[in-house]
Every structure is written in structure tokens, then in C-alpha cells.
Amino acid sequence: MKTRIKELRARYDLTQEDLAKKVGVRRETILFIEKGRYNPSIKLAHDIAKALQTTIDELFIFDDE
Amino acid sequence: MNERIVNRLWVAGTAAVSLMGFVVLGMILGGYPLGWDVHVVLASAVFAVIVATGSASLWVVWMKRQDRKAGYPIKDERTKILEGRAAYYTVFISTYMMLALLWYNFLVAKVFDLPALTTSTHVNQVLIGLMLATVSVFFGLRWYFMRKGDAL
Numbered sequence: 001m002k003t004r005i006k007e008l009r010a011r012y013d014l015t016q017e018d019l020a021k022k023v024g025v026r027r028e029t030i031l032f033i034e035k036g037r038y039n040p041s042i043k044l045a046h047d048i049a050k051a052l053q054t055t056i057d058e059l060f061i062f063d064d065e
Numbered sequence: 066m067n068e069r070i071v072n073r074l075w076v077a078g079t080a081a082v083s084l085m086g087f088v089v090l091g092m093i094l095g096g097y098p099l100g101w102d103v104h105v106v107l108a109s110a111v112f113a114v115i116v117a118t119g120s121a122s123l124w125v126v127w128m129k130r131q132d133r134k135a136g137y138p139i140k141d142e143r144t145k146i147l148e149g150r151a152a153y154y155t156v157f158i159s160t161y162m163m164l165a166l167l168w169y170n171f172l173v174a175k176v177f178d179l180p181a182l183t184t185s186t187h188v189n190q191v192l193i194g195l196m197l198a199t200v201s202v203f204f205g206l207r208w209y210f211m212r213k214g215d216a217l
Contacts, residue, residue, distance in 0.1 A: 017135075025141040026132070028211070032143065037213075041142055 002061040005034045008052040023047040068131075072124075079120040087113040144211075151206035159199045166191065 009019055016034070020027045023044065032038035033048070040048065042056075049059045091109040095102075129139055140148075166182070174181035182191050 021136045024138055026137050026144065029141055029143040038143055044142060 001036050001039065001063065003034060003036065004054075004059055004061070005030070005048065005052065008054060008059070012052065014052075019048070019051060022051045075120070075124050079117050079124075082120070083113040083117045086116045147210040148207055151203055151210055154206050155199060155203040158202050159195070162195060162198060166195070 005019070009015070014022075016027050016030045020030045023030075024047070025044065029038065029040075029044075030048075033040050045056050045060065049056045052059065087109045090112045091105055094105045094108060132139060170181050170183065173179060182188065
């Protein structure tokens with residue numbers, strides 16, 4: 001799974017710390033999601049998408065293979 | 066001060082104090098440099114571990130306070146999941162260690178005529194050792210899972 005979190009963070013000038021505080025998680029959680037090393041719950045994915053003014057579909061790119 | 070520098074200073078300070086404690090207590094108890102009595106070395110080593118554990122506990126409390134001040138939650142969904150996973154594996158590993166001990170006590174010690182760990186002193190030490198091993202396994206696994214990530 002790939003994400004566009006980093007790209008969208010840059011667009012809204014948000015650091016990992018800022019985004020983590022907005023969605024109420026630890027900074028490392030955002031880091032691991034960005035790297036594709038942690039799969040967030042639907043609730044967290046929704047919160048991140050909302051904070052970045054996008055949708056879950058736009059934010060997470062699933063590789064069918 | 067940078068968080069990484071603080072962490073390194075804390076680790077270095079703890080290591081230095083623990084080492085000093087190990088050496089000084091060993092000398093007070095009359096062990097090295099005169100001789101290497103195993104009980105003196107063990108007592109000093111355990112003292113050093115107590116100092117290190119106390120320092121690590123203070124560090125964890127300090128880190129949590131810093132996080133809380135900065136507005137981060139102490140635990141979030143990822144830490145809860147990974148701590149749960151660490152606890153799950155710890156149960157299996159601890160059970161395995163206890164079974165291995167039973168196996169030694171009831172089979173190996175009898176078959177090979179080795180000393181069984183059945184005196185009250187032995188039992189105390191083994192119980193404390195097992196508890197410490199369990200705690201160490203949990204924190205070791207927690208650290209590993211936190212570093213490894215949790216992607217499918």
C-alpha cells in the first residue's frame with residue numbers, strides 16, 4: 001500500500017507533528033503510515049483524509065498484486 | 066536541547082553510573098580487585114541493573130511528560146495494537162521457559178543426576194528470574210514491533 005500523505009502534507013504545509021496532533025496520534029504512527037509500514041484503522045484513515053481535505057480513496061493507493 | 070542528544074546523554078550517564086556502581090559496590094563488598102568471588106560480582110551486577118532500571122523508568126516518565134506537554138497521546142491505536150501483540154507472544158515465550166524449567170527439574174536433573182532447583186532459595190531465585198525474563202521479553206518484543214512496523 002502506498003500513500004499520498006507526504007505529498008498532501010507538503011501541499012498544506014503540515015509537518016508530521018502537526019498532522020499527528022490534528023488526528024490525535026503519535027508522530028511515529030504518521031511516519032510508519034507514510035512509509036507504508038503500518039495499516040491504519042478505517043477511523044484513522046478517515047481522520048487523516050479529512051485533515052488533508054481529501055478522501056480515503058485518494059489518499060491510499062492499493063496495489064492489487 | 067535536541068531530543069536525540071538528550072536520549073544519548075541519558076543512556077551514557079546511566080551506563081557510567083551503573084558501571085561505577087558495579088565497581089564501587091564490588092570493592093566495598095571485598096571482591097575485585099582482590100579476587101573475583103562470584104557472589105560479589107553477582108551482587109554488584111544486580112545493583113548495576115537496579116540503577117539502570119531506575120534510570121530507564123525515570124527516562125520513560127520524562128519522555129511521556131514531554132509528549133503530553135507537546136499534545137501527543139501517550140498511546141494511540143498503533144501502540145495499543147503492538148503492545149497487545151508483544152503481550153501475546155510474551156505469554157507463549159514465558160510458558161515455554163516455565164516448561165523448560167519443569168522439564169529440567171523433573172527429567173534432566175533426575176536422569177543425569179544434576180542438582181534439581183527445588184530448595185526454597187533456588188525456587189525464589191528461579192521465580193524472580195522468570196519474572197524478570199518475562200518483563201524483558203515483553204519490552205524486547207515491544208521495542209522490536211515498534212521498530213518493525215505493522216504493514217500487511
